[in-house]
Amino acid sequence: MPIPRPDRQGDRVIAHVDMDCFYVQVEQRKQPELRGLPTAVVQYNEWKGGALIAVSYEARKFGVKRSMRGDEAKMVCPSIHLVQVPVARGKADLNSYRSAGSEVVSILSARGRCERASIDEVYLDLTDAAETMLSESPPEAIEDIDEEALKSHVLGITGADVDGLNNVRRWLCQSDAVHKDKLLACGTIIVAQLRDEVLRKTEFTCSAGIAHNKMLAKLASGMHKPAQQTIVPSSAVTNLLASLPKQLGGKLGSSLHDDLGVNTVGDLLQFSEEKLQERYGVNTGTWLWNIARGISGDEVEGRILPKSHGCGKTFPGPRALKTSACVEHWLNQLCEELNERVQSDSEQNKRVANTLTLHATAHKASDIQLHKKFPSKSCPLRYGRDKIQEDAKKLFDSGLREFLGSHTDGWRVTSLSVIASKILDIPSGSCSILKFFQGKSQSITSGGSLEDILDDDPSCSTERDDEHKVFSYEECSKDGGAPSQDGLINTVCAQKKSIKPKEKGKNSILKFFSSIDAPAKQAQNDTNLLHLNILMVRVPNCTDPQGYDDRRHYTHDGISLRRLDDLWTIRAEDIDPSVVDELPLEIQQEVQGWLRSSKRPHNCTRRSSLLNYFSLDKPT
DNA sequence: ACGGGTTACACT
């Protein structure tokens, strides 16, 4: 990991905010009579009372643990209230928790860069806000400091005090403190305010850690729960890490134990960076060395939306799926939910998922052990419930064939999941194709035919094939082409045999894609009249955030026009290979490359003309 | 028969 801002390594103000037993709080807000009572959230309850996924602090006092089943919790805490996770389509429905998480994020993201680390955790980079506060109204100038801030736990503060708050007050207001500590003091106040605002606006409590980097902030947020905050001045770091009795977890943890006899973070200190690198590689090695010293350069990523959406369900033991009809049924349920989620994501956040992945675990009836793993499979994601279901089924079938090999007799599937990933922003220049044509004439809305309008378009050439009247636009401009606002659309080529000399100008389709920004809500029946024969290549510009310089990286990516509500694109896998022959020679080779690199989930037997993709059914 | 369902990321 490169260290991003060497100048600001140890004096950033980073907060980690962690919601207290979040699912429980969400349910308690729904049912306020449960507040203050021992409560747990369980998922399903047919088997041993369901699995606990969140436990209130009242219930924890009874010894209720997250790893228990509902029945077990009832044993140790007979008065516990068990609330079930909502179920939709036969599976757990976490949407209420997701949106509750979003409520919180929208409050927490107000004062600095915000990273949504999980459904109930965020990191904040409050450096700038703290600097501002320090110069404009430092803590020492504030008369009545927020009580929530005074209740903070500042690691390393010594000396007893009558009410316990004065020490904190003194620390916050130290005028002779080093700059770093003053910044942390400002961070303390800011976070206290934020947590207070979260409580007022959402009724949720949370805990927080405030430190100079993510790792320490995270460590601190868990130290005093619930509803408290902990500050880690850099002077406290050494003691903090040394005092951690915690075994290092995970595979890496046990490997450290086995190889070097390292059990705790403190044990790591004795090893040189080179030694650690030699065992665990340069990356992990330096990482370990730094972690042992409380150093972490990880930036708070400005990301409040998830990078992927997944839906899964397990089918343990006797519930395992044994027929493809069963698999198909559950796949359909999962895909239906996934479709809803990607659909609303695209509407709310103007972005699209590009990859569909299927995951499964399965066992063969024959050899009880040595079960080969079910391979995960992925393909381009096409929007629309039916398409997602269709593709997921194909992915499963292909995975199953590979899994089974020769003997196809018996199998059991014990888990299924579908994931939508590679989510990219919709370039702001993209917009409804209808809007484009509406821009040319009012007659669409007043009943006029699209066909008439297209006929009038000088940059459009017309011809007929067996079934359609085809309107073609041509705009071939590699690299030199007018870039859209975001630089995303660099090349558009359209084609069907002979084409009129292109007329660049205000009516070109390229212009359309780069200029129109308002989505056309009123998608009408007109859409099935559109039979444009267009190939379009979306190439992100060179300064794109992912940092690729080589444009070829993108040529696999979004090709052509696929329709998604207010965005139309067609992707390589949707292109009928036969039309490629008709492309200008200089582009043919390139397009062939894209086609090769783009996998379809099925045998390429379907005769899918490019034309068809402009007359798809509307998304409900 | 597994804490389940999700997410993210490093590695190859």
Add this chain to the structure above:
DNA sequence: TAGTGTAAC
């Protein structure tokens, strides 16, 4: 790359 594995909540 697509696919695997690990880890965390």
